[in-house]
Every structure is written in structure tokens, then in C-alpha cells.
Amino acid sequence: MTSEQLAALGRCIAEVVPLGSLRGLVEQHPVVAQFDHLVKTYAGPIETRALAVVERVLEQYSLQRSLTLLCEGLYELSHGIPASDELRRLLEPGMPDGDRREAMLAKRDNFFLSRNLHSNLAEFEPKVCCIVGSYELGGKQHDTQGTGFLVGPDLLLTAMHVFEPLDREPARVPESFKVFFDHHASAPLSLNGPVPAPVRCVRLAQDWRVTGAQSFEQDGKIDLPDPQQQEAMRKQLDFVLVRLNDEVGLQPVSPSGGRIRSWVRLPDIHLPGKLARDERLVITQHPGGAPQCLDFGRFERVCPSNTRIFYSASTAPGSSGAPCFNQQFELVGMHNAKFQPAGHPVAKSNQAIRFDSIQAFIAPHIKHIELPAPARLWNLDKDRMHCRPVIGRSVLLKWIEDSKHADANPRERYFAMVPEAGQGGKSFSWEVLEHCVKSDHQHLTMLFDKDRNIMPATLEDFVATLTDEFMIPPGEGTPMPARTEDDNDKLRRWASQLVPQWFCAQLEATRAYTEDRRARAQRMVEDNRVMGRATDPDIQALANQTEPDFWTVERWTRAWLVFDDLHILTLSQEIQDFVAAIAQMGNSDNGTFEVLRRLRWVFLGNCPAFLDPALMCVESIGEQTYLDGIEKLKHDIMSAAPYAQAVVIESVIDTIKDMMRLSAGATDSPAKRLALLQNVVSVTLTKKMPIWTNT
Structure with a gap:
């Protein structure tokens, strides 16, 4: 990217990406060692x-040739x-090349598909997997990839x-194939690679x-199958229901706890037959063992056999x-399969087995199972081969x-953590919240x-x-009321x-804003024209309104x-008055400012005297909190662990x-004892145990 492009990108990132979100992304890469240090040292x-921090981040990624990442x-x-279309356009010069780039750009072109696109993708991403196989057959080495999705716990x-090349030797399949979930970055996977x-x-x-049907040898090669071919297609549905050796669908996505992976539920069996021409379709896939990507397309028609559907979404071998x-x-x-009838030099479209053709065969094998509650968070370390355990803290996690x-x-909007002695647990509480x-x-x-x-x-x-x-836009609305000097009563009235x-009026007025989607579509059309890309018909139609x-x-x-460190810091009187007033307005029944009910207040180190104690959820933290939490930690690890190692965990x-018993008298300071206990458990x-294993 040119220096001008980088400068424009930096300004846009600072404008639309919250620093907390940027921190979470940067911490996934071994590029910027101390993001918080960049924020703290800015003077x-x-x-x-925000712009200064972003510029430093871009500089470090550029120096380490990691800008594409x-x-x-x-x-x-x-x-x-929200409002990140301009960001996506500015990012394109720095995007990776190849199929991964095209799949990511396809997501932007179809931004108007649904306001819930992001939440739906987040829901289904953990349930789709990459299948990789490698085996020798007939003196030749075969490497293959596929995509699959969970329809039950295992x-x-x-x-x-x-799997079909090994259909005569099914016993070899488990040793010749592996299934990979959560493959969202890095290079394509191989069977025995890292x-x-x-x-x-x-x-x-x-x-x-479990059950299945063989493939149809001429799948995708016949435009108008005759009656005999249609009958073969109804029997040869090219699907297999595979049992895994682990009930991964009942386990959390993260080995540190959190939401359960779950699985794709079977639809209304009549739904596939209700598809209308040009209806939008979405395919989540791992082409060639690559990181998970997706493409959008349109439903075109149903095969005369009523078992295949054709659509325009892009796929590749491995999809x-x-x-x-x-x-x-x-x-x-x-x-x-791709749909490329004989005589056509390129594929006309792609095809899927219509799901109602498969559903009757697999439904008897799928039992109704209730999902367990999300596993409690027990590890905060970003490196999954290390551990920063969450010991105790049940009150905070529930809050x-x-x-x-x-x-x-109200008690779910105000929280205070009060240590019985020393400093144990306050800054750690911030880490727990940020992780959650x-x-x-x-x-x-x-x-x-x-x-910080x-x-x-x-x-x-x-x-x-x-x-x-x-993110209140500068210069919008009325200016802040001027300070009243030399009169304490008037100053307290000013602050309270x-x-x-x-401030609440500013917050209410700017939390959301109105945008013209037609104008945004017009910008996308112009971008596509400059970059030589076709514009999605929906975008073009919106731009033409x-x-x-x-x-x-x-x-x-x-x-x-x-607010951290309140055991040694005191909020100034005017800030106390301001916060107390906002809290009182937020809990008032008059509903003047709806936005205040969206705020959550956390006080670490002390319970503020300027707030009504009845509002607060208070957690008292002492050494016994941690000692009692050790047994609970064992339960948390067992509920989140993606492997059956109960004996190891008990040990x-x-x-x-x-x-802990040996170190009980190592120090007289409660804070130091807590720190020692945390370190003992972490080390x-x-x-003694693998935090995450890939078998």
C-alpha cells in the first residue's frame, strides 16, 4: 500500500473501529507486543x-511485512x-490474493443481504468443518479435502x-482422515501437518x-437426465452421515469455556421445495482445505429428478x-459438484443435493438432545498452551x-468488587470482563x-x-455547559x-444515526466500476432507486x-456528582434517557459511597474465595475440556x-498470598496438563 493509502486507512480505522476491538485483533498476531503500552504512553x-495509536500499529505491521495479516x-x-463500508474499500489494496480474497470481497458485495448477516455467520461458523484425507491406494498417493457440518453432537x-475411493476398505478411513473445526486463518491444512x-x-x-448413499458418477455432467438417469440420481444421493469420536457439538468452542458449539438443526422438510428463482443462497466452505470462507449466489432451478438444485455461488474442489x-x-x-454438462467448456453453475432428499435418511439417527449451559470461563491466557486461570469469581462471571x-x-447494571485485604483480584476483574x-x-x-x-x-x-x-462526533449538538466558578453550591449543581x-442528551442523540443505503450502494457501484468488478444486481437496483x-x-x-484501583484512588467530587446523577437518572421511572439503561458501571477496589448500596451487586474477595474456588476450577476445566482426561485433571x-498447603506460611501479606496462589495454579x-490438544 502507498503512504497515501495507509494514511487514509489509518484515519478510517481510528474513526470507526473501537480501540477495544482493535486491541482484540492485534493481540491475535505476534506483531505488536504491547498494545496497551501504546495507549498509555500517548501524551x-x-x-x-485513537489516530496516533492506529498509526503506530500500522507502522509496526508494515515494518514486519505483516500488513496483509x-x-x-x-x-x-x-x-x-456499523458504518464500515469505507473501511472495507480502503482495506482492499492490502488484502491477500487468490480465492480467499474473492470470497471475502463477495461478503462485502452482499452486505445488504441481511442486517443479521454477521450474527448468523457467527452462529454457523463453529459448526462447519474442514475434512482432510491422505492415503495410498493402488500404488498411488491420494490427498483429498472436503467440507462438512455438524447435525448432532458427534x-x-x-x-x-x-471418502468413496476407500469404500472397499472402510476400516482404513478413520486413520486416513481428520476433521478440523475453527479453521479461519493461515495456510490450507494437511493430514499430518502442524x-x-x-x-x-x-x-x-x-x-x-452411520448411513449414506453412494455418489452418482455423472453428477453435474447431464443437463436433462432421462428417466433412467433420474431414478439413479434419486438413489445415488452422494451423502454420508459420519460419527466422530468426540461429542464436539456438546463442548464449548473455546477450551477456556464459553458458548457451546452446537450443530445445524434439521429444517422443515418442505423448505427446500419452496425455493424461488433468484432467491439468495449462502455457502460456507473450506475450498482446498483453505480457511473457512463463503460465497453468495442465487438459486436457479431444480434438476428434473427433484434431488439436485443449481445455483450461481462459487465453489472449488474441497467445498x-x-x-x-x-x-x-x-x-x-x-x-x-460443479454443474458442467458435456460440451460446455466451463461450468454453468454449481449444484447441491436438495436437503429434503437426504433428510428422511438421516433424521432417524438424530436424537433430540438439550444443549448444556455454556461452560464457565476458566482460562484467560491468549496462548492456549498456557494458563491464566479464573479461580472463584462466580459472582463476577454471573453478573x-x-x-x-x-x-x-439495576443490580445487573452496577457491580463492585471489594478486596478483604491487599490488592488481589481487581485488575484481574477487568481482564475477565474484557474477555467475556x-x-x-x-x-x-x-x-x-x-x-493505563x-x-x-x-x-x-x-x-x-x-x-x-x-464515538460522539466532534462539534455535534450544543456545547458543554461552562463551569461555574467561585460558588460551591453552583459548582455542585453544574456537575450533578x-x-x-x-451529556445524556448527546449520548441519546448520537448512539445511533440514520444512513441512506441508496447512497452507500451508489458508492459501491462506483468502486466496482473503478476496480473492474461486476456489481451484484441487488446493489445496482438499490443504487438506481x-x-x-x-x-x-x-x-x-x-x-x-x-473504575479500577479505587482502594488508592479517589474520584474528584465533581466526577462523583456526575456519575451519581447519571446513575439516578438511569434508574428513574420517567424514562427520559433510554440510553442510560445501556450503561454498565464497574467499581474495583471499593464500593462507592455516592451510589445507593441497594443498586450494587457486590463481590467480596479474600484468600478463602480462591481456596474455595480450586474445586470449582476442576469442574470448570472438565466441562470445557475437549478431551476425556478426568483422571489427569483430578491429579x-x-x-x-x-x-497450597506447603506454601500456606510463605508470606504474611494476604495480597502476596493471593498472587502466590494464582502463580502456583497457573504454573x-x-x-501438568495439556490445555488444548489436537489429536
Whole structure:
């Protein structure tokens, strides 16, 4: 990218990407060692802080020749961030080449498919997998790839022809194939190659073939099959239901806990027959063993056999077995071949087995099973071969989950952590919160402490920081009421009434904004013209409308404001008055400012006296909290572990307990004892058990 392109990209990132989201992305790459240090050491005006940090990040990625890595990550991230079309356009010069680039660009071209596109993709991504095989047959080495998707805790659906060369030696299949989930970056996978984190590898069960039907040799090669061929197609449906050796669908996506992977539910059996011509279809796939990508296309027609459907979405070898969804992300087919009838030099389209043809065969094998509750978070370390355990903290973890709800009551909007002695657990609480909410890029987190984001002394500086964090456009609305000097009563009124009322009005007015989708479509059409790309018909139609098409975009949905180190820091009186006033307005029944019910307040180190104690969810942390938490930690690991190692986990926890007893008198300081305990557990878990294994 040119220096001008980088400068424009930096300005756009600073404008639309929250620093918390950028931090989460950067921490996935071994490029910027200390993101928080960049933020903390910035000494300029608050309104230019984001741009300065972004420029430093871009500089470090450029110096290490890793800009493509950052651009790809930002492009994926952008689909969960409102008003990021301009960002996607600026990222394109830095995007990777090849099929991966085209699949990612396809997502942008179809941005108007659904406002829920991002949430649907996040829902189904963990359920789709890459299948890789390698075996010797007839003196020749065969390497093959496919795509599959979970339809039960340990049941995987894919195309039969992925395994078919070994159909006469089915016992060899489990040793010749592996299944990989969560493959979203890096190079294509191979059977015995390295498995990058966070990819999850699962083996096939020895009795792997549950049910299936052989492939049709002429699939995709016949335009108008005769009656005999149609009958063969009805029998040769090219699918197989595979049993895995692990109930991966009942386990969390992350080995550190969190949401359960789950599986794709069987649709209404009549749904595939209701497809209308030109209806949008979505295929999530692993072409050639590559990272998971997708393409959009349109349904064209049904094969005369009523068992195949044809569509325009792009696929490649290795996509066979991929789920085919309609625009509501309901399952309508399973991709199995390109459609290139004899005499055509190139493929006319692609085809899937219509799902109702398969469903009757697999439904008897799929039992109704309730999903377990999400596994409790127990490890914060970003390196999955190490451990930073969450010991105890049940009150905080439950409060965080409750606080995510839109209709949270007051006690689910205010939290205080009070240590019984020393400093144990306060900054760690911030890490737990950030880990729990980082996946939703419309959730904001902002921290005020003695090191990273120093608490301002004046209300003007505090409000300026909030204005920046809440992405309130500069210069919009009325100016902040001026400070009243030389009169304490008037100053208290200014801080507790005038400024809170003004700030809440700004927050209410700017949290969401109205955008003209027609104007955005017109910009996309122009971009496509400049870059020589065809424009999706829906985008073109929207751009050609005679009237604007307005819709509402949210800048953020919920926000957590965290005040750390309150055992040694005191909020100034005017900031206390400001926060207390906002809290009172947020809990008032008059409903003046709806936006205030979207705020969550976290106080670490002390429970603020200026807030009503009845509002607060309070967690008291002491040494016994951690001692009692060790047994709970064992349960948390077992519920989240992607492997059956109960004996190993029991042994490790017993070792930790023995070491705790030996170190009980090592120091008289409660804070130091807590730190020692945390270190003992971290080191022991890392050394004694694999935090994540790929078999």
C-alpha cells in the first residue's frame, strides 16, 4: 500500500473501529507486543489519541511485512461494525490474493443481504468443518479435502465421494482422515501437518459410517437426465452421515469455556421445495482445505429428478459437503459438484443435493438432545498452551452474563468488587470482563485506573474522554455547559445537573444515526466500476432507486465503564456528582434517557459511597474465595475440556492443593498470598496438563 493509502486507512480505522476491538485483533498476531503500552504512553490531546495509536500499529505491521495479516483481520472484523463500508474499500489494496480474497470481497458485495448477516455467520461458523484425507491406494498417493457440518453432537454430514475411493476398505478411513473445526486463518491444512491455534482437530470413530448413499458418477455432467438417469440420481444421493469420536457439538468452542458449539438443526422438510428463482443462497466452505470462507449466489432451478438444485455461488474442489443456506440461514442443500454438462467448456453453475432428499435418511439417527449451559470461563491466557486461570469469581462471571441482557435490572447494571485485604483480584476483574465481552464489537468497554487510562481530575477532561470512547462526533449538538466558578453550591449543581443532562442528551442523540443505503450502494457501484468488478444486481437496483432508502445504524449497543484501583484512588467530587446523577437518572421511572439503561458501571477496589448500596451487586474477595474456588476450577476445566482426561485433571488439582498447603506460611501479606496462589495454579496447570490438544 502507498503512504497515501495507509494514511487514509489509518484515519478510517481510528474513526470507526473501537480501540477495544482493535486491541482484540492485534493481540491475535505476534506483531505488536504491547498494545496497551501504546495507549498509555500517548501524551497528546484526547481527540487524536485513537489516530496516533492506529498509526503506530500500522507502522509496526508494515515494518514486519505483516500488513496483509492486519488487513484481512480488519476486513473480517468490519462486518460486525456499523458504518464500515469505507473501511472495507480502503482495506482492499492490502488484502491477500487468490480465492480467499474473492470470497471475502463477495461478503462485502452482499452486505445488504441481511442486517443479521454477521450474527448468523457467527452462529454457523463453529459448526462447519474442514475434512482432510491422505492415503495410498493402488500404488498411488491420494490427498483429498472436503467440507462438512455438524447435525448432532458427534454426527457430521458431508459428501460421500470425499471418502468413496476407500469404500472397499472402510476400516482404513478413520486413520486416513481428520476433521478440523475453527479453521479461519493461515495456510490450507494437511493430514499430518502442524495444526495452528485455535484450530480444533477431531478424529473419526471406528464405526464412522452411520448411513449414506453412494455418489452418482455423472453428477453435474447431464443437463436433462432421462428417466433412467433420474431414478439413479434419486438413489445415488452422494451423502454420508459420519460419527466422530468426540461429542464436539456438546463442548464449548473455546477450551477456556464459553458458548457451546452446537450443530445445524434439521429444517422443515418442505423448505427446500419452496425455493424461488433468484432467491439468495449462502455457502460456507473450506475450498482446498483453505480457511473457512463463503460465497453468495442465487438459486436457479431444480434438476428434473427433484434431488439436485443449481445455483450461481462459487465453489472449488474441497467445498463438497458444504451446507447450502437460504437467505434466512435455513438449510436447503448440501453442495456436491460443479454443474458442467458435456460440451460446455466451463461450468454453468454449481449444484447441491436438495436437503429434503437426504433428510428422511438421516433424521432417524438424530436424537433430540438439550444443549448444556455454556461452560464457565476458566482460562484467560491468549496462548492456549498456557494458563491464566479464573479461580472463584462466580459472582463476577454471573453478573457479566446478566448485564448483557437488554432488560437488565439495576443490580445487573452496577457491580463492585471489594478486596478483604491487599490488592488481589481487581485488575484481574477487568481482564475477565474484557474477555467475556470482546466478541461483540458493538459492546464498548472503557477502563479508568492509575496506569493505563489515568482518571481525570476535572469533569471537563472526564467528559472529553467519554465523548471519545462513545464515538460522539466532534462539534455535534450544543456545547458543554461552562463551569461555574467561585460558588460551591453552583459548582455542585453544574456537575450533578447541568452537565449530566447535557451529556445524556448527546449520548441519546448520537448512539445511533440514520444512513441512506441508496447512497452507500451508489458508492459501491462506483468502486466496482473503478476496480473492474461486476456489481451484484441487488446493489445496482438499490443504487438506481429514485428515492433515498434510510435505515438506522447503531454505533454501540452496550457499554461497560470500569473504575479500577479505587482502594488508592479517589474520584474528584465533581466526577462523583456526575456519575451519581447519571446513575439516578438511569434508574428513574420517567424514562427520559433510554440510553442510560445501556450503561454498565464497574467499581474495583471499593464500593462507592455516592451510589445507593441497594443498586450494587457486590463481590467480596479474600484468600478463602480462591481456596474455595480450586474445586470449582476442576469442574470448570472438565466441562470445557475437549478431551476425556478426568483422571489427569483430578491429579493436577490434587497437586495444586498439596502445593497450597506447603506454601500456606510463605508470606504474611494476604495480597502476596493471593498472587502466590494464582502463580502456583497457573504454573501447575501449564506444566501438568495439556490445555488444548489436537489429536
